[in-house]
Amino acid sequence: MTTAREVAHIPDGVTKEAFLAALARFEAIVGAHNVLTGEERLTPYYKTMMPADDTDYATSAVLQPTSTEQVQAIVKVCNEFGVPVWPTSTGRNFGYGTYAQGTAKGHRHQVVIDFRHMNRILEVDAELGTALLEPGVTYQQLVDYLEANDIPLWVSCPAPSAIASPVGNTLDRGVGYTPYGEHFMMQCGMEVVLANGDVLRTAMGGVEGSNSWQVFKWGFGPYLDGIFTQSNFGIVTKMGLWLMPKPPAYKPFYIRFPDDEDITAIVDMMRPLRMANIIPNAVVFAHALWEAPAVIPRSKYYDGKGAMPKDAIERMKTEEGFGAWNVYAALYGTPEQVEVNWKIVTDAVKRLGKGEIFTEAELGGKEPFNYRAALMRGGMNLQEFGLYRWRGGGGSMWFAPVTVAKGSETLTQTKLATEILNKWGFDYCGEYIVGMRDMHHVIDLLFDKTDEEDTKNAHACMSELIEEFRKRGYAVYRTNNAFMDQVADCYGPVQRRINQTLKRALDPNGIIAPGKSGIGA
Amino acid sequence: MSLLDKSLRIAAVAALALMASGLAATARDTVTERLDDRRMFGSGREAFTKTCARCHTGLDSAVGPNLFQKEYDPEVLKYFARHGFGPMPAFTESMIDNATLDELAAYVARQGKGESR
Numbered sequence: 001m002t003t004a005r006e007v008a009h010i011p012d013g014v015t016k017e018a019f020l021a022a023l024a025r026f027e028a029i030v031g032a033h034n035v036l037t038g039e040e041r042l043t044p045y046y047k048t049m050m051p052a053d054d055t056d057y058a059t060s061a062v063l064q065p066t067s068t069e070q071v072q073a074i075v076k077v078c079n080e081f082g083v084p085v086w087p088t089s090t091g092r093n094f095g096y097g098t099y100a101q102g103t104a105k106g107h108r109h110q111v112v113i114d115f116r117h118m119n120r121i122l123e124v125d126a127e128l129g130t131a132l133l134e135p136g137v138t139y140q141q142l143v144d145y146l147e148a149n150d151i152p153l154w155v156s157c158p159a160p161s162a163i164a165s166p167v168g169n170t171l172d173r174g175v176g177y178t179p180y181g182e183h184f185m186m187q188c189g190m191e192v193v194l195a196n197g198d199v200l201r202t203a204m205g206g207v208e209g210s211n212s213w214q215v216f217k218w219g220f221g222p223y224l225d226g227i228f229t230q231s232n233f234g235i236v237t238k239m240g241l242w243l244m245p246k247p248p249a250y251k252p253f254y255i256r257f258p259d260d261e262d263i264t265a266i267v268d269m270m271r272p273l274r275m276a277n278i279i280p281n282a283v284v285f286a287h288a289l290w291e292a293p294a295v296i297p298r299s300k301y302y303d304g305k306g307a308m309p310k311d312a313i314e315r316m317k318t319e320e321g322f323g324a325w326n327v328y329a330a331l332y333g334t335p336e337q338v339e340v341n342w343k344i345v346t347d348a349v350k351r352l353g354k355g356e357i358f359t360e361a362e363l364g365g366k367e368p369f370n371y372r373a374a375l376m377r378g379g380m381n382l383q384e385f386g387l388y389r390w391r392g393g394g395g396s397m398w399f400a401p402v403t404v405a406k407g408s409e410t411l412t413q414t415k416l417a418t419e420i421l422n423k424w425g426f427d428y429c430g431e432y433i434v435g436m437r438d439m440h441h442v443i444d445l446l447f448d449k450t451d452e453e454d455t456k457n458a459h460a461c462m463s464e465l466i467e468e469f470r471k472r473g474y475a476v477y478r479t480n481n482a483f484m485d486q487v488a489d490c491y492g493p494v495q496r497r498i499n500q501t502l503k504r505a506l507d508p509n510g511i512i513a514p515g516k517s518g519i520g521a
Numbered sequence: 522m523s524l525l526d527k528s529l530r531i532a533a534v535a536a537l538a539l540m541a542s543g544l545a546a547t548a549r550d551t552v553t554e555r556l557d558d559r560r561m562f563g564s565g566r567e568a569f570t571k572t573c574a575r576c577h578t579g580l581d582s583a584v585g586p587n588l589f590q591k592e593y594d595p596e597v598l599k600y601f602a603r604h605g606f607g608p609m610p611a612f613t614e615s616m617i618d619n620a621t622l623d624e625l626a627a628y629v630a631r632q633g634k635g636e637s638r
Contacts, residue, residue: 044603044611064615066555098610116615121553140571145553163572382575388608389584
């Protein structure tokens with residue numbers, strides 16, 4: 001059995017004959033209308049923001065399953081014909097690859113599984129604050145459901161998020177801005193289709209009749225959920241998440257610091273407050289060049305080539321009222337708790353002798369405070385999409401090294417990143433997102449993808465950032481397809497070998513997303 | 522007792538009070554239906570409001586152009602929706618099916634002509 005479909009790309013290592021035969025089998029599983037081929041139907045899947053030729057990452061076909069059983073049947077066909085599949089939730093991982101699949105080195109043109117049609121909210125328990133979702137559910141869909149049913153639970157979302165997927169973001173170990181901002185920490189229970197077609201339900205999900213799948217993460221024996229994040233060991237078809245009870249009181253605030261060097265004191269002031277849960281959320285320290293894109297165009301202060309000059313940045317800070325560093329945090333709880341904690345925070349700022357503190361009373365309704373206040377209670381918005389207008393041309397890559405929450409470290413990282421970015425003609429658009437004891441130093445490497453030289457420079461710049469940071473003991477926690485191998489190398493040969501060992505044990509034919517996170521077939 | 526210790530104690534008491542009140546909510550176990558490509562949006566207008574409006578309705582901080590200010594050809598709008606442009610993502614058929622996209626483009630074109638519907 002075969003199909004008469006026209007195919008523009010064939011997965012690396014697969015013959016056209018075998019691919020067409022596999023497509024015919026896929027049609028029988030998901031229906032012909034849920035197997036997409038041909039340039040016109042696949043074009044929306046080709047676009048990436050990476051500094052790479054999009055055709056290197058072009059998919060050969062898209063499958064749109066509607067059930068776990070269909071996914072099981074798909075992997076069986078993949079094994080039979082050696083066809084690789086790359087699962088995506090909603091393909092909205094902006095700056096980390098979107099629908100891009102494979103790598104340019106031998107794993108090109110994989111079949112994308114688009115989970116957009118597996119978008120059921122399977123369960124929300126309002127008492128326990130848990131949800132069980134399929135991968136195609138969007139943040140907007142989940143929030144709409146909670147609001148429509150008057151359930152007082154908050155969702156932690158990344159920015160911008162409405163059309164992205166909670167399952168996809170969590171599997172990529174993304175972060176948000178509420179006290180539940182470390183998303184994988186708030187994940188509980190998965191259903192995974194393995195390469196051999198088995199369906200694994202992790203932890204308590206393996207116990208027949210259990211009602212604690214979404215409340216107890218560990219189960220018995222080795223904890224497995226982690227190996228299915230940022231990996232290609234299985235295809236996650238359901239995921240449990242914890243949702244935050246809406247607090248009776250919520251007080252977002254902003255602290256402005258004038259000088260670049262202030263980052264040291266800010267981190268050391270905020271760390272104890274974060275560790276003691278006085279400030280329980282994922283606090284943000286945004287640089288002026290992150291603050292600005294959300295509200296103004298770059299051309300207002302600089303329209304020339306290369307990185308924005310220091311004097312233009314200083315003029316922008318003065319005229320727009322931006323700090324060099326802009327701290328956003330919030331207090332949550334009862335009004336009494338918030339009052340006590342507010343005194344602790346304001347006393348800490350006073351002791352520091354630097355930094356102006358503002359609340360909704362002064363900044364309510366004004367941007368960027370408004371969108372930051374919304375994010376810290378899980379309110380979705382697209383304000384930060386303004387980053388993509390900053391440089392223009394649609395190129396974006398996240399360089400996101402992890403750092404310890406110590407002031408001295410942040411000064412080193414910020415200086416190093418700025419130096420390398422400026423050398424290649426790019427701005428330091430960066431912020432720190434504070435975890436429990438770590439910080440995600442998130443930098444958007446923005447470039448003009450319509451400009452060949454800019455694109456080439458962006459690739460070289462990213463590679464240099466990864467390498468120079470590695471030399472100093474720093475590594476990123478997440479990256480796009482074009483740099484997965486280089487980043488995997490930062491974590492050493494033993495980690496690469498154990499990942500490959502697991503891959504060969506769980507997916508001996510290498511049919512699930514070969515190349516993902518530097519883990520080959 | 523330091524202020525920090527005091528606040529932690531208050532936090533613990535408050536947390537217990539919240540738990541006792543049960544947040545005035547009851548368990549609602551629900552399986553929602555799958556939103557398929559026909560039911561994802563009730564109309565082209567709704568699809569525009571939920572997907573496009575954040576960038577294309579003339580806010581100061583908008584990334585894209587205000588689509589209601591000029592008269593656009595529906596075919597051009599559909600092309601950009603499917604292909605994306607610069608920072609604009611491309612939208613697949615599983616996000617907006619062809620019939621809804623037709624409606625959406627016709628709706629936007631009518632606004633550009635100054636028609637209310």
